[in-house]
Amino acid sequence: MTDAAPALAPPASRRLTPAFLVGAALVGLHVAVGLLTLVWTPYDPAAMTGGRLAPPSLLHWAGTDRLGRDLFTEIMIGARIALAVGSGAVAIAAAIGVTVGLLAAFASRAVDDVLAATLDILIAFPTLLLAMLIVAAGDGANLGTAILAIGIAASAIVARLTRILARRVLAMDYITAARVSGTSWLGIVRIHVLPNIWPTLIVNFALQFGLAVIAEASLSYLGLGAPPPNASWGRLLQEAQATVYTAPFGAIAPGIALVSLVIGLNLFADGLRDVADPTRRRR
Amino acid sequence: MSLVDLAAVSFAYGRGRSVLDGVDLRIEAGRNLGIVGESGSGKTTILRLMLGLARPTAGRIAFRGEPLDPGNRPFMRGFRRAVQAVFQDPYSSLDPRQKVADIIAEPLRSLKVETDVDAAVAGALASVDLPPDTAGRYPHEFSGGQRQRIAIARAIVSRPDLVLADEVVSALDLTTRIRIVDLLKTLSEKTTLVLVSHDIGFVALLCHDLVILEKGRIVEQGPARDILSAPRHPYTRRLLASTPRLADFA
Known part of the structure; x- marks a missing residue:
């Protein structure tokens, strides 16, 4: 280690990587679509607006389902449900997981x-x-129970990760220096532990968000998620299963929506870590 | 009155082997003290005890005549302001996610020192010969020696009476060591230093008194000049014989 070396870096520049931009665009698109459904959808999601299992057309961009409802409208509403479940479940997992993880670390x-x-x-x-x-122990299948169930299930993973990361930070000399400086334990959590673990945690939250979306789709596929008329992507996939060979777009369209949201979340989180962590910025 | 007194202090981890055994030492204001010993001799444990980061299993530690009691908050606030530390590894002693200004200002904010924080930070940076623009940057932008200067700036910003330094130059190259020694020499005009090191040559450059520690026991202590010129204990003689002296290179 030398003393004479000049300072290495120019002023920190925040990198917006292509992966981050693609992720942000995909997530942003889903969020925009989800919000749009609160005020507008192409068709009434419950209305039979075309022939049964019609292929994609100018009138019905993703075709229609077995009851003749517009599939694109249902996928749009599915985005809203996926985002609600993902954000709700991650909020619960973060609140429980980070708290328990920090308590364990200390x-x-x-x-x-x-x-x-x-x-x-x-x-x-x-x-x-x-x-x-x-869900089975609760009062039956509904959106709230699904969010709670997925959130609680994910909280154990968040708690374990938080505990590991926090213990690693607590072993550093700058924590001892903080104690010597008179910083309280709560102050140490706020000033040192959380800022040092959140870049990793946020990547995990995004991963958990994606897993929550998949878990909700799986629960809905099994009939344990959001009940009809909620157009969950999992329920759309389940309904399309019987006609997958004759009308494959009924399965492909919600599948694309699901995969694009999960990939978008992962890319977004990875890029966010680069932006948030000063030690990863361009030198 | 002495700054810190250790009287018959012993320490052991759990029910394990004793790390320190009946240590008596006194730190007088204005007289730098060097604690020298090999790895595992207990010198870092003494430093942790003196910082109130651990409690002795036996014996008594006092600061300005008052018992060092981590549970006594008003006392500890004054103690923390008066006693600061610099650690061995400049890479793990600075929070990588804090700007240098926040790192240096932490003792002032945590101890609620009523002062102009920005001016105090600028003053501390000037004291360690770092330019003012250092304040707005992150630790990863600096070399090891520069980081150690930042750590020293944090330790002196609250104008402590005593700075404890644990192997403060052992992770640095020779040229940087010499610069840090010069810096510490300048700082010791305003504050008392306790240097913990395995390098008797390094501490001899800065300390008035030496304590030689072997396996948790003090085997020799007294004025540095006396110990260096006429070591009485065989362990001290061995340490002197085996440690290259910084002065030889300076």
């Missing part, structure tokens, strides 16, 4: 061991299975 060894073992047991259950158990 706890005595005995308490930490108990919390770590509990989290490992919860993580051993597949998220979908855990969500199904919570």
Whole structure:
């Protein structure tokens, strides 16, 4: 290590990578479509507006379903449901997971061991299975129960990640320096721990968001998600299953919507980490 | 009155082997103290005890005659302001997500020191020979020696009476070491230093008194000049024989 070396970097420049821009565009598109459905859709989602299983056309961009309803309208509403479930579930997972993870990181060894073992047991259950158990234990299938179930299931993963990241930060000399400087434990969490772990956490949140969207689609596919008339992408996929060989677009269109949102979230999160983390900026 | 007193201080992790055993030492204001020993001799543990980061399993530590009690908040606020530290690794001692200004200002903000924070930060940077624009940058933009200067700036910004430095130059190259030694020499005109190091040559350049530590026990202590010119304990003689002296290169 030298003292004489000149400062290395020009003023920090925030990088907006192509991947970040593509991710932001995909997520932004879904958000815009989801918000648009609050005030406008091409057709009444419950109305039979065309022939049954009609192929894509100028009137029906994604064709129609087996009851003659406009599939594009249903996919648009599906975006709203996916975003509501994703954001709700991630908010619950973040609130529970980050709190429990931080408590475990700061706890005595005995308490930490108990919390770590509990989290490992919860993580051993597949998220979908855990969500199904919570839905089954609740008051039946509805959107709120699905959000709660997926959020609770994801919170164990967030808690374990938070615990690992926070413990790594707490072992650094700058935490000891903060203690010597008189910074309280709450201050250490606010000033040092959270800013240092959030770039990794936010990537995980985006991943959990995508997994929550997939989990909701899976629950709806199994009849445990948002009940009709909510046009969840999972329910659309389930309904299209019987006619996948005769009218494949009924499965392809919601599939494209689902995959594009999940990919968009992942790209967006990865780019966000680069922007948020000063040590990853261009030198 | 002495700044810090350790009386018959012992320390052990859990029920394990004792790390420190019956340590007595006194830090007088204006007299820099060097604590020297090999790895595992307990010198960093002494420093943690003196910083109130751990409690002794036996014995007593006092600051300005008052018992060092981490549970006594009003006392600890004054203690934290008066006693600061610099750590060995300049790469892990600075938060990579904070700007230098925030890093240096942390003691002032945490201890609620009533002062012009920006001016105090600028003053601390000037004291360690770093330009004012350093304040707006992040640690990863600096070399190891520059980072250590930032860490020293953080330690002196609250104008402490005592700065404890743990192996503060051991991670630096020789040229940078010499610059940091010069810097510490200048700073020691205003504050008392306690230097913990395995390098007796380094501490001898800055300290009036030395404490030689072996396996958790003090084997020799006294004025640095006396110890360096006529070491009495075989361990001290071995340390002197095995440590290259910075002065030889300066």
